[in-house]
Amino acid sequence: MAETILSILRKEQKKNGYLSESLLKKISIKTKVPVSKLYGTASFYTMLRTKKQGINTIEICGSPACYLNGGLDLEKFLEKELKISFGQTTKDNKISILKTSCIGCCDKAPAMLLNDKPVTNLTEKKLKTILKRCKSSKKPI
Amino acid sequence: MQILKKTNLKALEKAIKIGPQETIKILETKGLTGRGGAGFPTAKKWLFALNSQSDEKFVICNADEGEPGTFKDKFIIENNPETLVEGILIAATTISAKKAFIYLRGEYSHLEPKLKKAIKLVTQKSKAGIEIELVIGAGAYICGEETALIESIEGNRGQPHYQPPYPVVKGLWDKPTIVNNVETLTCAAQAILFDDWNTYLRLFSVSGNVTKPGVYELPFNVKLSEIMKLAQPKNKVKAVYFGCYGGCMPYKDIELTPENVCGESCIHGSCSIIVVDETNSILDLSYVVSKFFAYESCGKCTPCREGTIRALMIVRKIRSGQATEEDLKILQELGEHIGQTSLCGLGKSATNHLLTSLKHFRHDFEERLR
Numbered sequence: 001m002a003e004t005i006l007s008i009l010r011k012e013q014k015k016n017g018y019l020s021e022s023l024l025k026k027i028s029i030k031t032k033v034p035v036s037k038l039y040g041t042a043s044f045y046t047m048l049r050t051k052k053q054g055i056n057t058i059e060i061c062g063s064p065a066c067y068l069n070g071g072l073d074l075e076k077f078l079e080k081e082l083k084i085s086f087g088q089t090t091k092d093n094k095i096s097i098l099k100t101s102c103i104g105c106c107d108k109a110p111a112m113l114l115n116d117k118p119v120t121n122l123t124e125k126k127l128k129t130i131l132k133r134c135k136s137s138k139k140p141i
Numbered sequence: 142m143q144i145l146k147k148t149n150l151k152a153l154e155k156a157i158k159i160g161p162q163e164t165i166k167i168l169e170t171k172g173l174t175g176r177g178g179a180g181f182p183t184a185k186k187w188l189f190a191l192n193s194q195s196d197e198k199f200v201i202c203n204a205d206e207g208e209p210g211t212f213k214d215k216f217i218i219e220n221n222p223e224t225l226v227e228g229i230l231i232a233a234t235t236i237s238a239k240k241a242f243i244y245l246r247g248e249y250s251h252l253e254p255k256l257k258k259a260i261k262l263v264t265q266k267s268k269a270g271i272e273i274e275l276v277i278g279a280g281a282y283i284c285g286e287e288t289a290l291i292e293s294i295e296g297n298r299g300q301p302h303y304q305p306p307y308p309v310v311k312g313l314w315d316k317p318t319i320v321n322n323v324e325t326l327t328c329a330a331q332a333i334l335f336d337d338w339n340t341y342l343r344l345f346s347v348s349g350n351v352t353k354p355g356v357y358e359l360p361f362n363v364k365l366s367e368i369m370k371l372a373q374p375k376n377k378v379k380a381v382y383f384g385c386y387g388g389c390m391p392y393k394d395i396e397l398t399p400e401n402v403c404g405e406s407c408i409h410g411s412c413s414i415i416v417v418d419e420t421n422s423i424l425d426l427s428y429v430v431s432k433f434f435a436y437e438s439c440g441k442c443t444p445c446r447e448g449t450i451r452a453l454m455i456v457r458k459i460r461s462g463q464a465t466e467e468d469l470k471i472l473q474e475l476g477e478h479i480g481q482t483s484l485c486g487l488g489k490s491a492t493n494h495l496l497t498s499l500k501h502f503r504h505d506f507e508e509r510l511r
Contacts (some may be wrong), residue, residue: 109354
């Protein structure tokens with residue numbers, strides 16, 4: 001059976017950082033799936049990005065369990081530290097911050113995904129260290 | 142824990158030996174029901190798929206555990222993936238499917254290596270000739286709904302459609318398809334093999350304002366006070382949420398029977414308990430949950446797409462101190478309409494939390510009115 005469109009899009013995103021219009025056109029030629037359909041699929045899913053992202057992506061969980069354990073303060077902290085709003089990327093292109101629905105780490109709240117990997121029991125101190133590492137690395141940490 | 146018991150391919154052996162009809166009969170006798178939240182009898186689902194005539198059939202394991210406050214499927218994938226894979230093989234063997242899928246939510250993609258290893262190990266050892274493909278989702282709560290999940294595997298936007306036809310008749314690529322939850326399939330293998338398997342034991346995901354959050358295996362109708370004893374709340378408990386879709390109720394020491402929970406206008410569903418203590422306003426939580434549903438609405442049907450955003454706007458207005466009694470009335474009415482007229486389970490349950498909040502915690506809303 002042929003590879004599913006979803007996994008093709010995930011793979012291409014991993015390789016290229018995000019699914020640009022020109023990239024979707026290339027995938028369309030290869031897969032013979034209309035580019036409109038590819039864009040429709042890509043734009044539907046939160047984890048598929050049609051806009052350029054920073055080297056590191058932080059997705060902070062906004063679920064009730066994280067909220068009840070101080071998630072909101074961490075959201076504010078991130079915006080203040082990086083001087084950007086959610087959905088934006090830092091000027092040096094090192095970090096994008098996004099909000100996500102529940103990531104299933106409610107027993108270790110508050111939590112976030114850092115480049116698709118969970119980081120749990122978050123504190124401001126922990127976040128600060130992570131941001132520092134992101135800033136000083138040329139590759140995703 | 143019962144859920145951690147390994148079946149070591151003995152359950153599959155037994156299922157092959159006794160044949161599909163007897164296998165299904167065991168599940169029926171043991172009373173296995175869907176653990177994703179809907180509670181549909183598993184034996185019935187498998188029997189429908191068995192009786193559907195087709196040259197090709199599929200089994201899909203629904204590992205798109207997106208309900209906030211739910212992490213029991215993750216627990217199974219982390220701790221007993223081999224038995225899960227065996228459950229999938231049993232389902233496929235029973236309905237004569239040659240191919241199965243595991244749809245793992247994108248947020249759990251870090252579990253991919255572990256799951257892949259279990260798939261390889263168990264399928265090779267079993268010699269059942271069934272292929273299991275792992276499909277990773279990409280962040281959409283709606284894809285936990287079975288028809289949306291099927292659309293997603295087919296490469297489309299994950300939007301649900303009307304049922305019937307049910308997936309057991311017309312599912313993946315229009316072929317008869319079983320869609321079962323992770324816990325259901327794991328339990329299926331265990332129910333077939335172990336005589337003392339107990340259907341009343343469930344995995345509870347407990348989180349929120351507690352010092353010992355986690356997955357607990359407890360009887361389905363356990364008393365709420367028992368859960369609190371284990372999870373140890375930090376302060377006096379004000380409310381419990383049954384995930385986001387199940388609504389909320391004031392904390393009282395009741396047994397979690399469907400009747401009791403239903404009596405509070407809540408849904409027990411997938412056994413998620415989010416504990417909220419006195420220091421919180423239910424209005425603030427309503428805002429958090431409303432944001433979730435407005436964001437996760439797939440956009441297909443109007444009541445859910447437009448309604449969840451309107452509901453969020455009203456909750457925001459109440460929080461800002463600009464709302465009046467009239468707004469509460471509209472919120473109530475809107476909540477009822479969205480629930481009654483939406484296409485799928487997401488929309489139907491998207492305002493449960495608001496309706497139950499207004500019923501049980503109206504004061505938290507009223508004190509912020511203009």
